[in-house]
Structure formats: C-alpha cells, structure tokens
Amino acid sequence: MSLISLDAPGREILLMGNEAIARGALEAGISVAAAYPGNPSSEIIGSLAEVAKEMGLYVEWSVNEKVALEVAAAAATSGLNALVAMKQNGLNVASDFLLNLNMTGIRGGLVIVVCDDPAGISSTNEEDSRVFARLADLPLLEPSTFGEAKEMVRFAFEVSRAIENVCIVRSVTRISHARGNVILGPLPSTRLVPYFDTTRSFSALPPSITHPVAHRRLKQAADMLAESRFNGYSGPETPELLVIASGAGVLFSGEVIDTLGLEARVGLLKIGTTWPLPEKLILERLRTAEKVLFAEEVDPVLETNVKALFADNNQRLPRITFLGKKSGTIPDLGELSPGLMTRVIADLTGTAIPDIDADYAESARDALENFTPFRSLAFCPGCPHRASFWAIKKALALDGRNGVLFGDIGCYGLGFLPTGFRQPKTLHAMGSGAGMASGFGKLHDLGATQPALTVCGDSTFYHAAIPALINGLHHRSNFLMILLDNSATAMTGFQPHPGSPVDAMGDPAPPVLLEDLCAAMGIKTLIRDPFDLDDAAMTIFELIQETGTKVLILRQECALVRAKKTPRRYRVHVDPAKCIGEECGCNRFCTRVFRCPGLNWDVSAGKSVIDEAICAGCGVCADLCPRGAIVKESA
Amino acid sequence: MEKDPYNVVVTGVGGQGNVLASQLIGAILVDKGLKVTIGETYGASQRGGSVMSHVRISEKRQYGPLIPPRCADLVLALEPSEAARVLGEFGNPATISVVNTRPVYPVDVISGDLTYPDIDRLFEKIKSLSAKTYFLPATDRALELGSPILANIILMGAAAGAGLLPITEDDLAKAITERVSAAKVDINRTAFRVGADLVNDVPAG
Known part of the structure; x- marks a missing residue:
C-alpha cells in the first residue's frame, strides 16, 4: 500500500526514495506519469499508479521509454505537468526524442527522473546519465536525501514551467532504493485542464533557430538553479x-x-x-x-x-x-x-582510522573466508525459465551443430549462470538478442552452419524486439525466436505490459497477444508449455531444422506471480527408498544439474530431499528423475 | 536509543522478507519521532542472492544509507551463514545478534560445488563475533503458523522481546495496517508474540 497520497501536510513518514520522488510530483500537481519499468526506478510510477484514480491522474506503463516520454510530452505541450521515470538504459531509448524535444520545448512542466545504478546492482551497465544533460542543453538536479528528492522534484517542475523546457532529476540506487524520513507538504487542490494551443507549433526545425532558444532557456535555468537551496x-x-x-x-x-x-x-x-x-x-x-x-x-x-x-x-x-x-x-x-x-x-x-581489536579482525576475516558460501544468483524455485533453458540445451545437443542462442534483457538474463545452463551467449540491450539473431541468420548465406536462436521475454518483445523480428522476417533470415512468456515484467516487480488484460491503473485493457502479432506478420508461430520438457525440447529441435524466421512461445506464468494468486500445484517429496543417490548414474541430476533451490542434497543420507519451505510445487523435477524417486501429488 | 546512530543490519536470502521487516521497523520508529535511513540491496533479490538491509536510527540526523564497516550494533539474520557474512564485515565486539537457525543452502552447495559450513561450528563463529547471540528456530515456528515468510516478524518480535528494538506488538499492528493490509494484522501479531516468547525461552549465548 502506498502512502504517497496521504493528505497530512507536516507529517513526517518513512518513504522510499522513489516514493519521495513520486510524492514530490504529486505536490507539484502532475496530471500524467509514464514509464517503462526498470530498476532502480520502478517504484516511482508503480506508486503513482496505485494512487492515480484517487488523485485524478493518468498513469501508464508505456511500451518503452521513448513512448513514455512522448506520452508525457503530449501532456506537457498541452499545459499539464507530467513526470517520466526510467533507469539509465531507458534514457538511451528515450534520447532520440529527447534530443529533439529539447529544441522545441514545452508549454507545461515536464520532469524526467533518471535513476542510475552505480555498480550495476540491477543492471547490465553503470552508465552515468548526467552526460545527457550537457548533450541536450537541459538542467539537471541531483538529490542526496529522501526529503530532498521530494523537494527537488517539486522545484524541477517550477524550473521546467519557467523555462518551458524539460528538467532532469538524476537519482542513484542509494537514494531511489533507500528509505528515510520525508516531511509531507500540501497537495494541490486544483487541476489543470489540458489544451493544445494550435496557434503555436513545436518543431525542432530549423536548428539554426531552435538551438539558440534551447541555450537561452538553459541560461535562464542556470539562474534559478544557482539561487536554489540545493547547493x-x-x-x-x-x-x-x-x-x-x-x-x-x-x-x-x-x-x-x-x-x-x-x-x-x-x-x-x-x-x-x-x-x-x-x-x-x-x-x-x-x-x-x-x-x-x-x-x-x-x-x-x-x-x-x-x-x-x-x-x-x-x-x-x-x-x-x-x-x-x-x-x-x-x-x-x-x-x-x-x-x-x-x-x-x-x-x-593524515588521520588515523579507529582500529578494532586484532583478534576480532582476524576472526571476522576467518568468518568471511570459511563460513560464508557464495550465493550465486539462480532462477527462483518453480521458475519456468529453468525448464525453458533445459529444453533449449537438450534441443541444441540433439541438433549437434553448435547452435547459438542470443540472449536478451529480463530475468532470463540469468540464463548465463548455471541455473540457465549457460545457454545464452550474448547479453546487451532490450531487444538486441532478436536483432543479432536476425543478423546471424543471414550469415548462412555466407557459409555459417550454426543454427541461430534467440530468447526474449514477453515485456521485452513489445519494448524493442518487434522491429528486429520484422527485419529478420523481411530479409528471410533463418532464426528461431523463443518467447519466454511468463505473463509479467517479472524482473522489475510484475508490472503489466501490452499483453496484459489490465493496465497500470488496474482498468481492463485489450491484451495485444504475442501469437496474434506474430500471426499477423505471417510468421510460423507455435505455443508450448516449458514444463512439458520433452515436448518443448522436441519442438525447438524440429523448428531449428526448418529455414526462415520462426517463433515459439513457451508459456508458463512466473512462479512468484502464480504463488501470490493460487496455491501450490503439487506437494512434492523424495521417496528415500527409490532415490539411490550417487549410485544412480544420473550424476545427481536433480541437484547437481537442474539446481532448483527447492531441492537439497542430504549429505548424511546421500539422497535428495525437498525443502518444504522453499519448493514452489511446480512438479518439473518429478518428471526429470530417472528413477521416479521424486513424487508429486496434486495439492 | 542508547547509542546514536543505532545501526541494525537485517540480513537473509532473497524472498525471506527482510526488506519488508526493515521497512516496518523504520516506519514504526519514524512514527516515534526518530530519523531512520534504510539502505537496501536488491534488484535480483528474489533470485537466491544475499540480501541485506541497513537500518540507521538516530535522534539527531538523517544518516547515509550504508553502515560503515564494523559499525553494526544489532544483526537480525534470517539465515545463519548470512549472519556470519554480515558480522565478518560489519560486526564488532559489542554487536548483538538474533539469528534464525535454519540454513537456506546456496545453489552451489545444493549442486555440491561448495560446502555449507558445519552448523555447530557456524553457530560458534557467530557467537564468537557477537557480544550476545540469540539463536531461534524462526522458520520452523513460522511453518507451524502456516507460512515460512513469517520468520521475519518472529525475528522482529524476538529483538523487541530482548529489549533490542523499542517496538511493540501494537506498533507492528499499526504499521501492517497502514503499509501492508489490515487483513494480515492478526497473523503478524501472532508471529511477533511467538518471537517475543521464544527469545525469553532460549538462553542468550
């Protein structure tokens, strides 16, 4: 439950940095907010979506960051205040529009909050978005506390309205994903009515005229910023x-x-x-x-x-x-x-750092070296991606031509690690797996013999993979796109996307189905259940024997989403009479190879066991055990 | 609080609910007029990694979101090897630890590539790095209550029961109502009491 709409001026409450940013936008009187989810920024629009109806806002999870900025710009060229939030990679996606919008300016208020992720705690890179401010001739603010994050966003709207251009706020993980005291300010009681003044136009052409305007606006912002209380x-x-x-x-x-x-x-x-x-x-x-x-x-x-x-x-x-x-x-x-x-x-x-007792320091070092087994990231218990990557691995082994799987952005990026059996071989930007597969699939004309495959999540597909798929199809590229459809933007907190039956504000929305889109393009499209491992693997094998561009949808709901809605599918246990451990010849398949955290290896008994506190009850391991020692019973 | 800032680390494995526990502690203490800063490390937290929240409590100022090395006053650990990991970096001879005894094995341990430390030696190590330690079967008791996720509230109840956090069952009920769901109040009250009772039953080491 979000507290960001609490109408209690003066009350001091604990808010996450991202919630403080959202609260600042509410206090500034925003009417529209849009984003594509990406950590560490996701809770900004997430919390605004929760209070949208109560506060009379329009909030959406846009298909990607560029569209989010365009949606907000429509509001801000119609006199409203609009907020866009994104992670650092998102600003790259939005930048093409941003570097033209800055030339035309706006007529209301438009604030972009970009949340950078130093050290890439939840990102593939750690780029510093601040360079965009200089590139785009736009003002940029950086909060250092939660209370300041709120105040700065409110001020950023003042700047934006005054200079009639975009203002950027740059947060980082340690602000956005931290929590602290925030004193609530008053919420506005009146709302602006959108009106696009057609006597004015917003065209970046010609730069000889618009660029000096952008410079003048930046100079005006410089004066406001210098007088602010943030330095x-x-x-x-x-x-x-x-x-x-x-x-x-x-x-x-x-x-x-x-x-x-x-x-x-x-x-x-x-x-x-x-x-x-x-x-x-x-x-x-x-x-x-x-x-x-x-x-x-x-x-x-x-x-x-x-x-x-x-x-x-x-x-x-x-x-x-x-x-x-x-x-x-x-x-x-x-x-x-x-x-x-x-x-x-x-x-x-030349100051001495207060030192700790040497024996304690030595014992602490020993603790870190000998008592803290490393926890590599792994797919969740019951995650359909584990099953999908197993099916891919099996199909590629059966095929024997050393097929190449191009990876993409999402939870399945962890496929690089052992629980995805290290199947994907590339990982870059949203949708780039499809683009590279499209390119590799054309190398067959030049003598390449390896099959090309790509994996792509449902949300990533809408965001950036569709143009690449069209590119591959049009150019008769030979590749298989495997859509790992878990019905959620899972990595960032299960936000809806254009394939969902609801929108950010919880209203019913017409789902744009993956299979309908692919069918409309005329692509051969099959749908399989990754939990039916043999069927999924055989289907992949058969599809990569064919030429042309093909799509396979592996559809199974995210285990975490499912667990919130429905009880466990199966009660699973290991029959100790049937599990013969290392004697089996299966190389401890369930624990050593399949590596689901819901399974454990009982060292003293030399057998597998199920950890009931962790098992999600998907039942897949029961189908994999060659001895039939893992038993699933309908729960 | 006797010490200012009072630094609490809530640690565990992704999915154990430590982020929520730290958020509830923070919300309660801010309502009591304190300055609280919480730094959280997640993003991939549902996916098997170590997750740690730094809760910094002060009467005077808003501290930064990370506790400096060797400056933890209280460690609430939902998993014993994570307690050792936190004590190794943030512990000092005055640190007090409240530790759930049930291990969550890393996938590399499950696969046999790594070994989990001998549990008795692990407990000894945690004790040796703490001024006082409370070991509690929090997950086992949470499973008896119907859900392993309640271990986090049991640990909070234990810390409160031992006088290590100035929070009450009613404080928790209010925070759960405001921030989670009124429907979840009763079960969380029960879990909090289980923790408070447990800590009085187990001798501190």
Missing part, C-alpha cells in the same frame, strides 16, 4: 581539504568528516544542481581551497565541469590540487561507500 557549504573558511560532492557522496562524506572529527579541517561543498553548475558559489569556495576532492558516482562529471570552470577563472584563483577519479584517488567506476570515503579522507588528512 551549500559547511566547514571552515579555509579548509585544508575541500570535498565537492553530489548525490549519495554528500551523505557518505559528511558522515566521515564527523566520525573522524575533521569538522574544523575539512569543508563539504554539496552540489545539488549539477548542470549548469552554480558557478558563483563554486568560485567562492575555490578561492580559499588548496586541495579539492570530488565525491560523485560514477563518472567524473562534477570533476570535469569544475575543472573547466577553474580553467576559465584561473587568473583569479590559487593553485589547487584536484583529486578524484582522474588522479586515481577515487575509483572511476562503481559506487561510493562509507568505507571508501573513510579511507580516502583519512589518508588525505
């Missing part, structure tokens, strides 16, 4: 070390300065308006600085821009040593952390 300095007038920090770096640095007792020696310049920079404030601090350390995630964006500002003003400034990612003082990748900032600041100030 500030705390510390001595002449610090021996000046830390310039943004985002999560602000909290980590501030705590370290306190803990090490360096308040009188080290200053902290917090930058909340990263682009354009608050130049006057920064120059004031540089005037008394000798040594500057940058604390930001991921790329040296602040660092580079502050250095450029220094270069422009160097005749009026002292000699300064700049330390950060360029100097190697801070790693040029990954997250910041309290431990890292403690080491760096202690080292630069």
